[in-house]
Amino acid sequence: METMESQKNNKETCDTISHLPEPILCYILSFLSTKDALRTSFLSKNFDESIFYGEPRSGKDDNKIWERKKRFVDLIDRSLLLHEGQNIRELKINFHHLNDSVLMTRANPWVCFALTNVFVLHLDFSSEPNFHCDPDEDYPENMYHLPPCYFPSKLLKTVILTQVELLDTLVQDLIANCPHLESIHLKWCWVLSKLIIIDAPQSQFKYFRLESNVLQEYHINIPSLLHIQFAGLEIQEGCLDNGYCNMLCELLNVMDHARALTLTNYSLMVFPLLEEGLEGLRECLPSPLYNLKHLTVQTDLNNCALVGLACLLRSSPNLEAFSLDFDYHDTGFLLLFPCLSHLEKVKINGFGGRKCKMGLVKYLLQKSFLLKEMVIIYEKYFNHEFLEVKLESFQKLIVFPKACEIKFS
Amino acid sequence: MSSTKIFLKSSDDKTFEIDETAARASETLKNIIDGGCLDGVIPLPNVSSNILPKVIEYCKKHGGDNGSSKKIANGGVDKDKEILPDYDEEEDKREKVRVDELKKWEEEYMDFDQQVLYDLMLAANYLHIKGLLDLTVEKAASMIRGRTPDQIRENFNINSDFTPEEEEEMILIEDEWDDEWAFD
Numbered sequence: 001m002e003t004m005e006s007q008k009n010n011k012e013t014c015d016t017i018s019h020l021p022e023p024i025l026c027y028i029l030s031f032l033s034t035k036d037a038l039r040t041s042f043l044s045k046n047f048d049e050s051i052f053y054g055e056p057r058s059g060k061d062d063n064k065i066w067e068r069k070k071r072f073v074d075l076i077d078r079s080l081l082l083h084e085g086q087n088i089r090e091l092k093i094n095f096h097h098l099n100d101s102v103l104m105t106r107a108n109p110w111v112c113f114a115l116t117n118v119f120v121l122h123l124d125f126s127s128e129p130n131f132h133c134d135p136d137e138d139y140p141e142n143m144y145h146l147p148p149c150y151f152p153s154k155l156l157k158t159v160i161l162t163q164v165e166l167l168d169t170l171v172q173d174l175i176a177n178c179p180h181l182e183s184i185h186l187k188w189c190w191v192l193s194k195l196i197i198i199d200a201p202q203s204q205f206k207y208f209r210l211e212s213n214v215l216q217e218y219h220i221n222i223p224s225l226l227h228i229q230f231a232g233l234e235i236q237e238g239c240l241d242n243g244y245c246n247m248l249c250e251l252l253n254v255m256d257h258a259r260a261l262t263l264t265n266y267s268l269m270v271f272p273l274l275e276e277g278l279e280g281l282r283e284c285l286p287s288p289l290y291n292l293k294h295l296t297v298q299t300d301l302n303n304c305a306l307v308g309l310a311c312l313l314r315s316s317p318n319l320e321a322f323s324l325d326f327d328y329h330d331t332g333f334l335l336l337f338p339c340l341s342h343l344e345k346v347k348i349n350g351f352g353g354r355k356c357k358m359g360l361v362k363y364l365l366q367k368s369f370l371l372k373e374m375v376i377i378y379e380k381y382f383n384h385e386f387l388e389v390k391l392e393s394f395q396k397l398i399v400f401p402k403a404c405e406i407k408f409s
Numbered sequence: 410m411s412s413t414k415i416f417l418k419s420s421d422d423k424t425f426e427i428d429e430t431a432a433r434a435s436e437t438l439k440n441i442i443d444g445g446c447l448d449g450v451i452p453l454p455n456v457s458s459n460i461l462p463k464v465i466e467y468c469k470k471h472g473g474d475n476g477s478s479k480k481i482a483n484g485g486v487d488k489d490k491e492i493l494p495d496y497d498e499e500e501d502k503r504e505k506v507r508v509d510e511l512k513k514w515e516e517e518y519m520d521f522d523q524q525v526l527y528d529l530m531l532a533a534n535y536l537h538i539k540g541l542l543d544l545t546v547e548k549a550a551s552m553i554r555g556r557t558p559d560q561i562r563e564n565f566n567i568n569s570d571f572t573p574e575e576e577e578e579m580i581l582i583e584d585e586w587d588d589e590w591a592f593d
Contacts (some may be wrong), residue, residue, distance in 0.1 A: 016523040017549065017565040024534050024546070031550035042558040042579045043567050 018043075077109065090120040095144070108147045119155050124162040126188070143190055146170060154178070160185040168193040175222065176200040183207040198222060227294075229262040249286055260294035268299055268308035281307060285315035292316045296323040323347040324360075347375040351393075352386075358393055365400050375407045415442070416450040417465075423458040424450060431468040436537030455535045460528040463521075467541050470514060519548055523565060 017025075029037040091114050095107055107125075114121045125144035143165040156178045166189055167173075175181060175198055182204060188211060197219045205222050209229040230248070248267055272281035295316060299305045301324075313319070322343060346364055351357060365371065376397070378390060397406060413429040415438070432438040441451055456464065521529075526545055533542035552564045558579070562569055571579070 015565060015567050016527040018567060020527065020530060021534070024530055024542075027542070028546050028549045028553070031547055032554055036554050036556075039558060040553060040561065042571075043562055043565075043569070 077106070088114075088118045090122075091118045092122040092124070094122075094124040107144065111147055115156065117155070120158045120160075121156065122160045122162075123164060126163040148173075154180065156181050158183045158185075160187070161189050162187040163189065165190045165192075167191075168196070171196065172198045172200065175203050175205045179204065181205055183209075185209040185211075187211045195219065227260040227262070230267055231262075231264045252285060252289060259291055260296070261289075261292055262296040262298070263312075264297075265299040265302075265305050268297060268305040268312065269302075271308035271311045272304075282311055283314060284311060288315045288317055290318055293318060293320045294323075295319055295321070296325060298325040319343065321345045321347075323349070325349040344372045345374075346371060347377070349377045350379050351376045352379045352389065358396060361397065362400055373405055373407065375409070377409050417456075417461060418450045418452045419456055419458040419461045420454050421458050423461075425458075425461050425465055427465050427468060431465070434468040434471050434538055434540070435464075436539075438536060453536075456532045457528070460525065460532050463525065463529060464532050464536065464538070464541070467518065467538065470511075470518075471540055515544065519544065 017028075020028075029040065032040075093107065093110055093114070111123065114123070123146070143163065145165045146161070146167065148167055148170070156174070157180050159174060159181070161184075166186075168191060170191075171184065171186075174184065183206060186209070195217045199219070199221045201221060201223055203222060204224050206224060206226045207229075208220075208225065208227070209231075211231045248270060252261075271285070272283075289312075295312070297305075297309060297312075299309070301309070313322075320343070322345070324347070343364075348357075348361070361374070361376070365374065379386070394408070415427050415429050415432050417425045417427060417432075417438075419425065429442060432442065438451065453461065526548060530542065530545045530549065532538075533545055553561050556564070558569075561567070569576070
């Protein structure tokens with residue numbers, strides 16, 4: 001008994017954590033934040049090596065900064081390796097070190113790992129955090145090339161890529177080979193080819209969001225596609241690009257299957273532009289969007305956007321729901337559109353009760369005979385003046401002649 | 410059912426008695442019991458006699474009568490909710506008392522030194538007792554969370570085998586992580 005006591009005492013002065021089996025150590029780390037977990041690599045060489053490297057390291061790079069970065073990258077390699085065979089719900093990789101191309105290629109295994117083990121994948125390779133693309137600047141030289149995906153995941157459901165250079169066929173490969181993929185969001189990504197063909201008649205793909213100012217032609221055949229969201233750049237009036245307009249028209253032409261469409265101001269503004277050399281503005285799109293049932297526009301409804309919206313509404317004979325999402329300024333007035341005769345639902349976001357918008361509401365209420373519901377969401381500013389305007393507009397709104405219900409919030 | 414006794418033999422050949430219902434808190438023991446290898450004693454070569462009673466104490470609290478009565482109580486609450494809302498409050502109170510009591514018990518139970526923690530984690534892992542593993546691992550994690558490497562080393566009696574130069578470099582690395590890498 002005494003020997004056991006002394007043994008125990010001896011043990012007590014020993015390291016009580018480093019020799020735990022790896023699964024338990026990893027389990028402990030899983031209870032910690034990333035930073036706390038990383039800090040444990042400073043505890044001792046033994047601890048560091050057993051968890052983060054799996055084997056003792058040999059040889060040391062002379063370049064210390066490189067060594068530090070490499071160390072972090074090694075750590076990610078290792079922790080992903082530890083997850084092998086496990087499914088990860090959501091993985092975000094933000095990698096803002098584009099000037100370091102050697103380090104950047106180290107991300108390839110992560111991406112491959114992510115494409116096979118993850119449900120929701122975010123890859124952000126923009127040159128800096130909170131990157132916002134400047135329309136006047138070209139794409140950065142060192143873009144991350146996404147490696148080809150030969151064995152994409154059976155799990156992958158959502159993919160969000162920011163500033164990544166894609167192979168011409170990547171989107172097609174992803175959609176055609178991932179049976180559960182439902183949503184792709186491309187933010188300022190770059191594809192070399194001018195023509196992107198996506199042909200996936202069997203897929204379950206539903207939602208495609210594109211943020212880009214690059215002119216590309218899309219040929220899309222995805223019967224399951226429900227929603228296309230298209231955000232171009234916000235550019236001043238006067239520098240609208242006709243090529244962009246053609247591209248957008250092409251895209252709309254081939255989005256035969258999509259039933260919902262979301263567009264931003266700039267996209268609206270380019271709609272009416274005709275090809276170079278031709279005078280005047282387009283009244284309708286080259287071919288009507290028969291399948292479009294739900295339209296959302298995020299716009300300030302300036303004159304140019306208004307003409308674009310008119311053009312779009314004229315070309316959407318079967319529209320059932322229409323959402324306007326604006327923050328500020330001039331509303332102007334709308335002309336009579338065929339879709340108003342069967343419009344059933346209108347939602348207005350950021351309503352301030354100013355005169356021009358009141359006019360729009362009144363117009364919509366008058367002309368939309370089948371309107372069943374109008375949802376008005378007020379601006380979220382609360383000062384005294386606003387409350388007065390709100391109250392006044394509210395009183396006016398409830399006496400407008402109407403056949404439908406107005407919901408306020 | 411609850412009267413069935415099972416005997417566990419520690420690595421240093423000491424035998425301990427445990428109710429079958431309590432033993433079922435351990436996946437490993439549950440598999441052995443369901444596998445029908447119940448004649449005599451279950452040897453546990455990886456668990457010593459100074460840690461096994463601690464494990465058994467946990468199983469008794471969580472695998473035995475207490476666990477099952479909790480289930481009945483929960484089921485009762487759901488049924489009564491719609492018919493007798495007054496009952497609800499009573500049940501809630503009772504549930505709260507029960508949870509408080511369990512918390513207090515856990516607090517007392519978890520009051521032990523590093524060595525026991527180390528052995529308990531190993532035992533919980535070996536016997537597949539998820540609740541006990543979570544409890545112990547969380548305690549270990551709480552001894553790391555938000556602390557400096559020096560404090561953590563002290564907590565776990567880890568001898569730093571880094572040279573002073575390496576230590577210095579690590580402080581630099583950590584600063585750099587703060588600056589360059591965004592952590593959640």
